[in-house]
Amino acid sequence: MKITVFTALILTLASPTLACETVTSGEMTIENAWSRATIGANRPAVFYVAITNAGSSGDALIGIATPAASMPMLHQTVVTEDIASMPHAMSIPIAAGQSVQLAPGGYHGMLMGLTEALKVGDNFPMTLTFQNAGDITINVEVLSIRAEGPDCESDGQ
Amino acid sequence: MRLTYLQKILWAAAALASLAFGAWQFAGARAPSGVDEAPFRPTFALPDAEGQMRTPADFAGKYLLVFFGFTNCPDVCPTTLAEVAQIMDDLGAQSVEVQPLFISIDPERDRALGLAEFTAAFHPSIIGLAGEGAQTRAAANSFHIFFEREDDVTAPDGYSMSHSPALYLIGPDGDWLRQFTYGTPAAEILDDLQSRL
Numbered sequence: 001m002k003i004t005v006f007t008a009l010i011l012t013l014a015s016p017t018l019a020c021e022t023v024t025s026g027e028m029t030i031e032n033a034w035s036r037a038t039i040g041a042n043r044p045a046v047f048y049v050a051i052t053n054a055g056s057s058g059d060a061l062i063g064i065a066t067p068a069a070s071m072p073m074l075h076q077t078v079v080t081e082d083i084a085s086m087p088h089a090m091s092i093p094i095a096a097g098q099s100v101q102l103a104p105g106g107y108h109g110m111l112m113g114l115t116e117a118l119k120v121g122d123n124f125p126m127t128l129t130f131q132n133a134g135d136i137t138i139n140v141e142v143l144s145i146r147a148e149g150p151d152c153e154s155d156g157q
Numbered sequence: 158m159r160l161t162y163l164q165k166i167l168w169a170a171a172a173l174a175s176l177a178f179g180a181w182q183f184a185g186a187r188a189p190s191g192v193d194e195a196p197f198r199p200t201f202a203l204p205d206a207e208g209q210m211r212t213p214a215d216f217a218g219k220y221l222l223v224f225f226g227f228t229n230c231p232d233v234c235p236t237t238l239a240e241v242a243q244i245m246d247d248l249g250a251q252s253v254e255v256q257p258l259f260i261s262i263d264p265e266r267d268r269a270l271g272l273a274e275f276t277a278a279f280h281p282s283i284i285g286l287a288g289e290g291a292q293t294r295a296a297a298n299s300f301h302i303f304f305e306r307e308d309d310v311t312a313p314d315g316y317s318m319s320h321s322p323a324l325y326l327i328g329p330d331g332d333w334l335r336q337f338t339y340g341t342p343a344a345e346i347l348d349d350l351q352s353r354l
Contacts, residue, residue, distance in 0.1 A: 036235055039278050042270055044313055046231040073311050077232045079339055083303055084233050085319035088311040104236040105340055111231075112313050145278045146239040 020152035021139050027055030028094075028133040033126060033140040034150045035111070038118045045069065045118050047109030047126060047140060048149070052099040060131045061092040061100075066140075068124035070113030077105050086110075091131070104148065118142045196332040199223075199325070201296035203260065203288035206273035211286055213331050219256045220334075220350065221327035225302055227263035227318045228275040233339065235279075237324065240343040242280035247347050251354045252282065254329075260296055261287035262304040263318050300325055300333075326350075 022031040033049040045068075053059050064072045074089040092107050094100050102108050109126070118124075122142040127135050143150060202212045213221070222241060226234035238259065245252045259276050261267040264287035267275070272285040288296070297304055304320040322339035324346065334353075337346050 037278075039271070039274050043229050043275075044231045046235070075232070075311075079322060082321050082323065082338070083319055084322035084339060085307065086230075086232065086309075086312075086317055088309065104232060108232050110312075145235060146242050148236065148239055 020150060021141075023136055023138045025136045026133055028053055028059065028130060028136060030128060030136055030138045032150050032152050033138045034147070035118055035124075035140050035142050036147055037120045037122075037142055037145045038114065039145070041114040041117045045111040045114055047072070047111055048102045048104070049109075049126075049128070049138065049140075050099060050101050050103075051094055051128070053094040053096060056096050057132070058096050059094045059133055061094060061128055062090075062131050063129040064109050064126055065129070066111065066124055066126045068115055068118070068126075068140075069111035070115070072109055072111045072126075074107065075110045076107050079105070094130070120144050198331045199296075199300040199327065199333055200331075201260065201286070201288075201292075201299060203286035203292050203296060206268075206276075206285050206287070211284070213327070216256045216258075217331070218329045219254055220329060220353065221325075222255055222257045222346075222350075223260060223300065223325040223327060224258070225260045225262050225297060225300070225304060225320055226322070227261060227320070228267045228270055228272065229263065229313055230318070233322045237322065237339065238276075238279040238283065240346070241283065241324070243343045244347050244350065245280050245282050247343070248350065248354075251351070254354050255282075255350060257283045259283055259285045260293070261285065262293060262297065262320050263306075264288055264290070264293055266314065328353075 020032060022029060029052040031050050035045055035047050038045045047064065051061065064074060066072055074092060075086050076089045077084055077086050089107060092100060120142055123139045125137050126140045127137045129135050141150065200213055202210060205211050224237055241257045245257060248255060261272065267287050272287050276283040276285040302321040304318060307317050307319050308315060309317045323336040325336050326334040328334045
């Protein structure tokens with residue numbers, strides 16, 4: 001019991017920094033990649049991240065892939081007329097000089113076919129495929145199912 | 158001035174239209190429009206995760222914080238339930254006066270996946286309710302909310318649910334009090350509840 005509490009404490013203390021990894025490739029910067037713990041592996045998990053395109057031409061996120069899930073897809077929560085629906089997003093435009101958040105209540109990755117349940121403190125790699133910038137991989141930190149975002153220094157959230 | 162037959166018809170039509178508009182405005186003002194409307198009492202009769210039938214009478218004297226959702230929902234539902242959990246923690250001792258309810262709009266699948274473990278993962282105080290299709294539709298109608306199954310090949314089992322994502326506040330006597338639209342900060346909901354408790 002003591003060990004469990006201790007481990008939980010360590011994970012709690014460690015998670016904010018781990019979730020704040022920043023990966024830059026060319027003009028594209030990816031940071032604050034996080035997910036929520038799941039109950040078992042039968043429900044879809046979520047993937048959130050902040051993407052900044054410092055370049056002078058637009059790009060688009062066209063796909064995501066991870067060993068943690070067999071069917072990861074991009075979705076967008078759309079709330080119109082007080083109804084929330086979640087259409088599939090074929091691609092997410094990242095305009096020149098702009099940042100786009102995959103964040104609660106908007107764009108997000110839906111990770112179906114989880115290999116195993118996601119537990120707080122886990123991490124898994126996620127490869128983001130951009131139309132122009134190609135593939136960029138970042139580590140995703142699994143936060144509590146109650147998390148509303150990572151506690152990072154940067155303004156990514 | 159002498160009106161032609163056509164002009165008379167047009168004036169009559171205009172008069173009728175204004176009457177209809179007035180009646181519509183009058184009715185519209187009384188119908189629930191989302192915020193601070195005339196009191197009405199939403200109701201439901203739905204089994205909880207243990208199969209025990211629950212109705213508003215079971216929670217008389219408490220404020221109900223009601224959310225309609227589904228457990229396979231990766232974004233909106235966890236975000237809202239995480240807020241509810243935070244509110245319950247922040248209420249401290251006063252939390253005994255508030256009962257959060259999660260009403261499943263995808264009851265068959267949610268029962269199969271496990272309703273109790275889902276609500277418990279957010280907060281032990283949240284009670285999940287999942288009935289049959291007709292019971293669910295009746296509860297949603299009574300809250301004046303919308304939900305619909307949408308075929309989606311990119312979703313688990315080939316479908317997703319679209320739904321009203323707000324939180325609904327019901328008073329201790331069962332009267333509808335207000336809704337908190339999706340994305341209302343937890344602190345704002347907490348303030349509202351604390352002002353009533």
